Amino acid sequence: MQLNELSQVESSLQRCGYITERKTAMSVYLSMQLNKPLLIEGPAGVGKTEIAKVMSQSLDARLIRLQCYEGLDVSHAIYEWNYQRQLLHLKMEEGSDKSIEERESNIFSDHFLLKRPLLEAILQERPTVLLIDEVDRADEAFESFLLEILSEWQISIPEIGTIKANTIPSVVLTSNSIRELSEALRRRCLYLWIDYPDFEKEIAIIKRKVPGINEKLAQQITLFMQEVRKMKLEKIPGIAETMDWARALAALHLSCLDKSAVEDTLGIVLKDWQDIRHTTDSLSELLEKVGVTSKLDT
Amino acid sequence: MSADYIKRKTTLTENIISFCRYLRGHGFSVDPTMQADALYALTLIRINSWDELRIVLKSTLPKNQKQVVAFDKLFEDYWKALNQAVDAKIKNKPSDKTKQQPKWPPGNKPSFDTLKNWLSGNIGKEQQETAFYSAQANLSQKDFSSFTDDELWELRKLIRKIAKSIVNRKMRRFVTTHEHKKMDLRKIFRNNLKRGGEVLDLYYKKHKETDLNLVILCDVSKSMELYSRFLIQFLYAFQHVYSRIETFVFSTILYHVSAQLSNKNFERSLQSLTNEVSHWAGGTKIGKSLHTFVSDYAPHFLNRKTTVVIVSDGWDTGDISLLKESMAHIYRSSGKVIWLNPLAGAPDFQPDTEGMKCSLPFIDILAPIHNIDSLKKLPGYLLNTRRKKRAWVLSPHRTGRDQGIRN
Known part of the structure; x- marks a missing residue:
């Protein structure tokens, strides 16, 4: 499928269930039009990887994924x-x-x-989306190697010779900024920063991903998440946690939040014991901000 | 400076190009390719509003989060100033904003970079890479001494992340071994190919281990007080993630504080630390403290695989010859000596305190530690740079290359 207009990209992201702002659609559109890799940075769990998946879905292209890690080398990447x-x-x-x-x-x-994934992506005849996930986990040496591939679209194998790309894949790189990426790599990419969603975006995502959820519950969940993210936490929950939590609460057939339900399910939202303890301590206060008054207080 | 860029041009293209120049003046690294991208992108989109234009340019010009954050304001300022200039028909009037324009952040002044390059024999040009942001005051450029409590919290998380990246480093890489572990097929094939593929020699591999032992000696005297809030976070986070580490703090006396720092609760760690260390924010006797380390602890903790990290500003009120002697001993019996000096981030820094001067010959790397950017370089210092030749016999007249700041 061809996506030649910005509006087409927007509607196709929408169709695939990816709710987003204009700037994200714009970056995706421009990266396809300019044939440039898209470098996406942002905190964990805000849907960076999801963009590549949605792109491949809406382009009807194959998704090839390279997960980076410490010590990733040529024999595992190419x-x-x-x-x-x-x-x-x-x-x-x-x-x-x-x-x-x-x-x-x-x-x-x-x-x-x-x-391996990089060679595979280059050899494809059909349009491909190449996802290079968490590129900051690999080391600098690999990054400079990547630079060469991303600009020349060819790979040389000493025993065979140079292999040129049949079709240039759409490339998405994601990074959690564990390590500062080189300026050279940044320059070759279009850059997109995705932050935690605001209230409207998050509630739209919940409604979309958990159809049939109680309106009031969705609102309270979103408010709660927005408040929780303001706290000093070791691991700030992302959208993935919000969705898991919303699904869990919807499965419990709740129509609104109450203190005991939150206490019982807090492990879905927070993944660090200190965070859980910290949040449980100030739960009443937190719920008050969300507009939930516990039965004991009333 | 920026006023020069704000001149009205007749076409959009020209205006975009001078906007790119304006961004460059504010620390963006906009190169011609990026300009071309931006202009090409504009031909693809039907621009109906300012906001549309802003989004297109924002998708193509900023290349990191700081720039993304700074972009909106710069965009607004630029076009506002441009329109004002047109309205008032005064094209070269310097705008108010010029005065507010942030200065070079400390640590990134050209003079310091020049000094750094000179001292390091002009090694890495690319080391300067992302260092140029005159954009908004951002955490990563902010001096540790001015951190608020909230920011310290963020910082602790970051330090832990950095420390973790050191622990994991290279653990998935393989090295050749004589132990019969895992067959190294690649090597077997390559090396036996010369006999037409008859496999005679076998090779084995195993996962490489991080062979890094750390000893941190941290100055907590009065002169370091501004930084000590950060330093505790630093020591605590490191102690937690990394198991082969010994931590010492000193002002006039040396304390071994690894045990105190290993408490899982930070507040409790802090408590036992203050109980133990009575000379917090006192005077400085680096020489005496290091001497204690050399005589009492060095035989246990120092070997060729040990990296010694000294965090201090080098102000010493004690015996300089004792310092020199101790530094020489530490240098001889360790693998690498890194001196982190919070003052080295200042643009006009010279290692000219008495303590610094006499220690210089015995330091492999002297680096600043005053903001997050400098902190992010720490894994590189710890892992990548190795001492080229081991100086078994100490020569105080080593070349300038070996002394001073290395990146």
């Missing part, structure tokens, strides 16, 4: 030779009268090449 197979193949050919050159060209052929 290619690796299948050594077991190569050895076996050599053994099998031992008796044959093939020349050494023939044997060599045989074992270094496509057949023995294990394609």
Whole structure:
């Protein structure tokens, strides 16, 4: 599917259930039009990775994902030779009268090449979305390697030669800013910062993802989350937590928040014991801000 | 300076280009490609309002969060100033905003960078990379001495993140080993290929271990008081994430505080720390304190794999020769010595206090630690730079390259 107009991008994001502001749609649209990678930064759980998924859905393109981690290297990101197979193949050919050159060209052929995500993305004939997730976890060396691929769209494998991209994939990079990314990488990308959602956006997401949720409950959940994020927490909950919580409370058939329900389900929202203790201590106060008065107080 | 950029041009294209120049004047690194992107993007979108224009430019020009935050105001200021200039028909009138324009943040003045480069033998040009923001006062550039309590909270989380990144570093990488662990097929294949694929030699690999032992010696004397609130957070976070670490604090006397810091509750840690350390914010006797370390602790804690981190401003009121002697010993018996000096972030910093001067020959890396940006470089200091040659015999006349600030 082609997305040639900004409005098409907006409506297609909407259709895939991704609720967002204009600026996000604009960045997605421009990154496709300008053929530039989109670098998305923001706190955990605000839907950075989701953008790539939605993009692939609405473009009807294949999503190829490269999860970065400490010590990620070429053999896990680009290619690796299948050594077991190569050895076996050599053994099998031992008796044959093939020349050494023939044997060599045989074992270094496509057949023995294990394609990792980056090579895979480049070799696709059809449109592809390449998601390079948490790029800040990989080290600087890998980042500069990535730069080369993202600007040239080719990969060189010493034994085979240079492989050029058939179609240029749409690239989405995400980062949690654990490590400052290099200026060079930033310059090559369009940059998008996604923050925690505001009230309107968050409630829209809840209603969309948890259809049939009680209106009042949705409002209270959103208010509660907005307040919780203002607190000093070790791990601030993102939209993912909001949705899990909303689903859980909806499954309990609640029509509004009450203190005991919040206490029982707080583990869905907060994932750190100190945070939970801290929040439980000031729960009455917090709920008051949300407009819930506990039965004991009344 | 910015007034020069605010001149009315006749076409949108020209105006956008001079807006890019204006952004550059405010610390954005807008290069011609980005300008071209912005202009091309404008041809794709039907612009009906200022807001539309702002969103298009905001999608193409800022390249990090700080710039995103600063962008809206700059955009507004620019067009406002432009319109004012047109209205008043005074094109070169300096706008009010010029006066408010933030100065270079401390630590990023060109003079300091020059000094740094000179001392480091002009190694990494790219090290300067993101250092240029004159944009809004932001946490990452803010001096630790002026942090509020709320910001300290954020800071502690960040320090823990940084410390964690050191712990995990390289643990997934492999190294060759003689132990029969995991077959290194790549190496087996490559090295046996010369015999036509007959496998005779076997090679093994194992996960690399982080071989970093840390000893932190932290100055908590009066002169460091402004920074000590931050330093406690720093020590606490590090002690928690990293297991092979020993922490000491000193002013006139040296204290071994690893045990106090290891309490899981920060407030309790702080409490036991204040009970234990009675000379908090006292005078400074670095020489004497380090001497205590050398005589009492060094045999247990120092070896070739140990990195010693000294956090101090180098103001010493005690015996300088004792300091020199102790530094020499620490340098000889450790793998690397890093001196973090909060004052080194100042643009006109010179390591010219007595204590600093006599310690310089025995320091591998001298670096500032005064804001978050400098803190983020710490993993690099700890992991990447290695002492090139081990100086078993101490030579006080090492070249300028070996002394001073290295990045």
